[in-house]
Every structure is written in C-alpha cells, then in structure tokens.
Amino acid sequence: MFSGLQNPRNIAAQIMNFGLVLSTAFMMWKGLSIVADSPSPIVVVLSGSMEPAFQRGDLLLLWNRELFTETSVGDIVVYNVKDKEIPIVHRVVRKFGHGDKARLLTKGDNNVADDTELYARGQDYLERSDIVGSVVAYVPFVGYVTILLSEYPWLKTAMLGIMGLMVVLQRE
Amino acid sequence: MHSSFTRLQNVFGFFTTVAFVLGAFIAATDLGSARTPSGVIKTDNIQVVKGRPHYYSSKKEEYAIIRFSLEADLSSLFTWNTKQLFVYVTADWTSPGGTNNSAVIWDSIITNPSADHLQNLGPVAMKKLKKSAEGKSIAPERGLLKLKNQKPKYQITHPSGKIAETADVTLKLHYNVQPWVGVLTWNMDKPLGVWNAMRGGVSDLFTLPALKSKDGKGKDTKDKSSTKSKKSKKP
Numbered sequence A: 001m002f003s004g005l006q007n008p009r010n011i012a013a014q015i016m017n018f019g020l021v022l023s024t025a026f027m028m029w030k031g032l033s034i035v036a037d038s039p040s041p042i043v044v045v046l047s048g049s050m051e052p053a054f055q056r057g058d059l060l061l062l063w064n065r066e067l068f069t070e071t072s073v074g075d076i077v078v079y080n081v082k083d084k085e086i087p088i089v090h091r092v093v094r095k096f097g098h099g100d101k102a103r104l105l106t107k108g109d110n111n112v113a114d115d116t117e118l119y120a121r122g123q124d125y126l127e128r129s130d131i132v133g134s135v136v137a138y139v140p141f142v143g144y145v146t147i148l149l150s151e152y153p154w155l156k157t158a159m160l161g162i163m164g165l166m167v168v169l170q171r172e
Numbered sequence B: 001m002h003s004s005f006t007r008l009q010n011v012f013g014f015f016t017t018v019a020f021v022l023g024a025f026i027a028a029t030d031l032g033s034a035r036t037p038s039g040v041i042k043t044d045n046i047q048v049v050k051g052r053p054h055y056y057s058s059k060k061e062e063y064a065i066i067r068f069s070l071e072a073d074l075s076s077l078f079t080w081n082t083k084q085l086f087v088y089v090t091a092d093w094t095s096p097g098g099t100n101n102s103a104v105i106w107d108s109i110i111t112n113p114s115a116d117h118l119q120n121l122g123p124v125a126m127k128k129l130k131k132s133a134e135g136k137s138i139a140p141e142r143g144l145l146k147l148k149n150q151k152p153k154y155q156i157t158h159p160s161g162k163i164a165e166t167a168d169v170t171l172k173l174h175y176n177v178q179p180w181v182g183v184l185t186w187n188m189d190k191p192l193g194v195w196n197a198m199r200g201g202v203s204d205l206f207t208l209p210a211l212k213s214k215d216g217k218g219k220d221t222k223d224k225s226s227t228k229s230k231k232s233k234k235p
Helices: A004-005 A007-035 A143-153 A153-169 B004-032 B115-118 B123-131 B217-233
Strands: A040-042 A059-063 A076-079 A088-096 A103-107 A131-139 B038-051 B061-073 B082-094 B100-111 B144-150 B171-179
Touching: A007 A059, A007 A153, A040 A143, A076 A103, A143 A153, B038 B144, B038 B171, B061 B082, B061 B100, B061 B171, B082 B115, B100 B115, B115 B123
Parallel strands: none
Antiparallel strands: A040 A059, A059 A131, A076 A088, A076 A131, A088 A103, A088 B100, B038 B061, B061 B144, B082 B100, B082 B171
16 A cells, blocks of 8 residues: 555655645635635535524525625525624515615524624624625535534544545555 | 545445435426416505514614415425425515615415424424324425414514605515425516416505504504404405
C-alpha cells in the first residue's frame, strides 16, 4: 500500500488529485451560489419549527432571484437576523408593501406565535435583504450527516483524516 | 486496485446514484397527475377592534377579525408523493398610497396518512388522525374542506396601526404542496400541463367596518355571528 510513497511523482499526482476533488466541490458550490443568487443555495434544516413539512436533517434547495414574482406571502424563506449566526427557515405570513422596502413577517408552521420574538431587538419585520433565499425543492434526510458532524466535532476530524489518507494512498 | 476500500466506495457510489435517480423519478411523477383545485370562499362576520392583537404587542393598534366560510376541493393534490398540504387563506388589500398588503388569516396543515406520524399532536388527537385513514397511504378525501363561519387564526393588522374602514379587501384561498421529494408547488394563476389553476378561491370585495367601541362588544358579536351563520346556511 505504501509503495506509492516511494515515487515522488506518484505522491505529487495523488496530492493533485486530492486538490482537484476539493476544488471541484468548491467550484460547484460557488457556481450554484451564483445561479441561485444566494450565499448558501443549499441548507440543512436544523429545527423542528416547520414540522411536519421539514424535519431536522432535510436538505432544502434555495432560490433568491425574483424572476417572475416577488417573494410573497406563503413562500418558505431562509433569513438571517442581525447578530444571530444561525439562519432560520420559516414561512412568510404577512407582507406590507412591495419591492425592497416591503415589510415581511414570518412564522414557523409548527409554532404557535409568529417570529417577532426571534427578530433583533426593536425589529418588527424583515426586509427583502434579510432573506437568503426561498425554498424551491426538498430532499429528505440527506443533510443529517452535517448535523452529526456539527454535534460531534471529532467526527469531522476523523472523516477528513480518513478521506485525505485514502485519497493519498489510493493507487490507480 | 480491488482493495476493500474501493469496493466500499463503488457500492456507496452506486447506492447514491440509484437513490438519486429513483428520487428524481418519484419527483417527476408529480407532473403526470392532474390537479383540479377549486374553492368558494366568502366572508361572514367582520369586526375591527382596537387593542393588543398578541400578548407580546407593545402598543395598542387596530386589528380586524374576519370570519369566513370556505368550501374547497383540493383532493386532486394528494398523490403518493404528497407529504402534506398547507392550506391558507389570505386577506389582500391596497393601501391608499398604492402599496399592496397581504396577510394570512387562517391556515391548516393537512398531512397525507404517510406523514401522519410527523404531526405535532397530542396522543389522543394522533390516534384519531391515524384511525381516520387506516390502511391507506393516500387520503384525497382530506382535501375536501367545509368551513362555516370559521373564526380566523390570526387577526390582521397594518404597520401604521390603522386598519378600520379599509376598502376593497378580498379573501383568497392558497395552497402549498409539500412533496416527499422534489419541487414544492403553490397555487398557480395560469395552468401548467395537467395542473389547472385554482377555480374560484377568491371572495368578493368587501370593506372593513368602522372601529367598534368597547361597550357592548361581546353582546354585539354574539348577535351578529349567530344571524350570519344562519344566513350562510341558505344556498
């Protein structure tokens, strides 16, 4: 297995290979980001506030361009709140006005109250610029790996290590 | 060349390909099943009150309570790939400045029996729900809605704090189909393939009443809603 290490040309090729895999993944992600006009075009559901539609670990595909219609009431949007790190996936239930200045109120389908309490202090409504994208497609469960990885950080190190080792040691 | 690692990798790769193709196939079957949603919606008793619409409201403002009747047939939206149907009614109006406003006044989550176990319900309600479609994985009859003089779940407000005597308000029925896998769909204005646009589903224009004074509020409400509900029973 370690015979590959004897040839420096081989090692270089393997490292290149590993780099290629990483950069391809990165380019696809960023490419999708440009197409969807969203900083994170794919998100994993982290909470149960939209149950039974979305469970923890489900994968959502986002779209942030208003090609045919504006973001409107009934759309499920992912938004960021100032000074809070985790984006939230909830449904728009009220919209006052239109365009960039429209005031939007969201609510989780599984929550009793709307999101006023989740917004920043003194903030009563969202603006269009707070929104990262609207949910257009859904794949169940696939994202659960990322929840495991973030809840058990050692898994991340272990997986990266194994992957790197395997790619480097892999012989064609 | 044929280490156990590459074998594992191949098996996993093949598994993901098969799963992806199967998922895409299931999602694509949605396009083949006809959708013929329809609904009739009309308002019953409407009130505008000044107060705190929520326990966490910081200021007193005017809010409208719109009771409505709804008869809808959304049964064609239930297929094997339907996880839930989210049905909602919005009130739509235009402010004097020409800006559009829209607010959900009522909503309902209708699960397909395949997703019943995911609902957030107490044990008794859950048992009842599961029993209502025993042995079935698709329950189109759940898409038949019949509401009479329904109390709204949400009172509508406006950021300006004023909403009384707003003219040209309509109620509109909407739906959102949540699939098990694939694209989320909402009600459409134009037909697409075998998916028809919603037939009806919009109320007549109405005007919100003037602000109701606090005295005699309870008594008035009772009288009005009872006479109204009697009226709505007539064809």
